Amino acid sequence: MTAPGRRGVSALGWLLLGGLAVLPLIVIGVQALATRWFFPDLVPQEWTFASVRGLASGGATRSAVFESLVVSLTAALASVLLAIPAARSLALGRLRHARLVGLGFLLPTVIPPVALAMGLNVVLLKADLAGTRAAVIFAHLVATLPYAVLVLTAALTRYDVAYERQAAVLGAGAGRILGRVFLPLALPAIMVCAALAFTVSWSQYLLTLLPGGGRVITLPVLLLVASDGGNPTAAAALALATAIPPAIAILLVVRRLDALGAPARPLR
């Protein structure tokens, strides 16, 4: 291939990539500040700060931001706490069927969420737990936990257990080994794991709506209703509020993501 040809490929690649990752978000950003922006106007004729003001003064969007943050932070935290022992076992424990067990952890991510969510909705309603945050957080674990376990396991296969042996030989107990050796060494991987679990939880729709009985209203739940266009300005502001926190979470760990080579991916 000639040099100009190669440059052409590069330009096309960047153009596609930019178009895929950035352009739609710019359109959302413009729509969030425009009102009555209709065909054939390429540029909005009327600008507004109503949605920004609405976000500042309370309203459904702000309470949804709060709800989403509480649910997803807790789900991420719980996933990490549960994933650490599981991943240590899978990566360091020399289990006989570690690969098979790992595959087993993939199973919940393959099952259509609609089937699980409808079942959970009925269970939780009967247990008088529907509509509670706790119920929604538990339901989110179906999506976040398998992923947290697998990502952490992948990261820990490169973890050098000799440091722990050294500490054990020097007489450190399990607590000290985990707190003083494992945690500092594995912290980057754990942060990546938490960030991914957070983004996975953040985008859950069915596993929020049905276990929450329609009462735990997170951003995706609100946005799906709003995307019909009753108030495009408000919907776009909502979309931005939904897109930014997970983007921040991923940007915070993006260098480590690359270094780990983890199959970085919110499965849901």
Added chain:
Amino acid sequence: MATQRAARGLSRPPLSGPWALAPAAIILGVLVATGLGYAVAQSLGALPLAGKPDVGLGAYRTLLADDGGDLWASAAFTLWVTAASTLVAAAMALAAIAWLDRPRTRGRGGATGLLHLNLAIPHVVWAFALLLVLTQSGVAARAAAAVGLLDSPSDFPVLVRDGYGIGIVLHYATKEAPFLALVGMAISRAQPRELGVIAQTLGATGLRRLRLVTLPVVGPGLAVASALVFAFVFGAYEAPVVLGASSPRLLSVLSLDLFNASDLTRRPEAMALGVVMAVFVVALVGAAAFSRRQR
């Protein structure tokens, strides 16, 4: 005593025995078992939300009899959308890998960063964005109108809420391709770098390079990841709700519509459909995994 502990430390690091799997496994097991279990129970007529239990296969029979004429159309449509999304995403991913894995490509870090960013965007947001851009009166159509390519929205091609699911396929292809690209690049980076360099020295470029170097290295891993993408798109809900047409509906949309029907007696049918979907997709992905292990 001390030597004993040291010996045990040598044999197995702390918190890594089989029992350390228990908390995660039990929580997942309970959630999946109760969720699916109740779906199965309700689909069989046990434990109804209202009225008396009437245990039997009635819901499955009603569902498969397909009086509404929806089921088989939905099933075929779902398979088409899922397969098309997966294939397009995999093709885009391979192209991205071939581009980004060339030794000379600059700005790889920035590019992978953008791919990660795309992954972080929730599906609902992405679907909403595509809607704003691609409807017949969306931003793309307005741009076309501004340069005089069209006069009325109906001149713009139908890309969303269309009968063929183009909008849904576009959504999942663009949303899953970055995942597959990142997986592929992680795999190829784990390989010795020399392979690519040798290919380069021998003059392998473009498609030849893709066929002879990239594909053999990342192909198997990409296939596994594609199976996961297939399973995910098969059960997807948000994008088809935003970008789908009135008919045909994807199976998960059909299922939830039945679940929310004002007639509560249709609930078991919704659950039956959910159960059938789960069995199908688990069997399919299981078979794919098993056949790979055999080879």
Added chain:
Amino acid sequence: MTMGIRPLMLALAALAAMVVTGCGGSGSSAGGPTAFDQADWPSVLKAARGQTVTWFAYGGSDAINRFIDTTYGPPLRDRYGITLERVPIADTVDAVNQVLSEKQAGTNPGAVDLIWINGENFTTLRQADMLRKDWARTLPNARLVDWADPALNRDFGVPVNDQESPWSSAQLQLIHDPSRTPAAELPRSYAQFATWACANLGRATYVAPGPGGFIGTRFVKGALYELSGGPPRWTTFNEARWDRESPRLWAYLRDLAPCLWRKGETYPKDENQLHSLFANQEVDLSLTQAVAGPATLVEAGTIPKGSRTFVFDANMIGDYNYVAIPRNAPHPAAALALADLILDPALQASQARPASGFGLGFGIDPTRVGDPKARAGLADSAASRGPDATPIPDLRRALAPDADPRYQDLIEQGWRRNVLRGG
């Protein structure tokens, strides 16, 4: 590890507290319902004082949420010492599911005091015998309600039976933009609608009947009325009549389809999708139920300025929406006080103003209001609808009652089979 452990612990504790205290399922207050006698209204208010009333209402619209909080919250607190807790739900069916499962589990008191409800959700709860009985007509403000009106004392054809109290009124209307379609060219019947659509290919459509698209169901019912000689025959269920008449309805809609937007291959799923098509000039007509006129929709940025509403000459279904109290409500006294407050003429006047963001009409009959000041307020509210709203006499002339609810499913299922995929 650089991060101190103490701030982390604090953050975790705060998170845990929020998870535990989150919107609790039942929020069971101390003790059961305080005793009161509804015939003795002061005893109701006495029992309600200090209570929190939990109102389950569709929460997808910020404008309506704000309207509820600011219109009913302060007077409840100041007049009756009641705290309003509005529980936003994604769909009213979520409230129905909650109450039904409470019934199954025998939970009493439950979690729900009041539900904004009508139609099939009312029917479901009524069939399950989970609604409080004998209360609506004996509220003090119930004397302002025209209980003889068949559009009011039947909800989708089902007798209200003193189990729900009206909140507001709605009626099917169309929207047009005079700069695109002059008033003189507008269709005034379903027959003319078909003619208009085929003369303006692709410029009209309607909402798909089905979940979320009940305005489309309503539009199709109106066509059934016109094709079969008027609404009175459809207020009771008659399967033979349905079998006889429905083919004509499907034939009309099938013939109409090729003239519609996207040749009838797909339809907007709900009212807002249709508004969006209208606003972006994909179609020239839209549908609404907003009795207050188009101003609320223009203000929300849904449709362009200058849009107007109009009606056909007949068969435009109108109805009321209501509030109902579950049989196992934890605070029935406070719920009764709120249901009564909703009928207050001053608050009724403010709900019907386009500026309220609510957009629906009166639930009470303004002619029954004796107090001159309150009457003036209602008249002023009606006048604030503005020149773009459908004139009241037009609305009244075209008004038709809804059909028996058993037709609902037949229409929605039949439409999918015979119109959407039939063709």
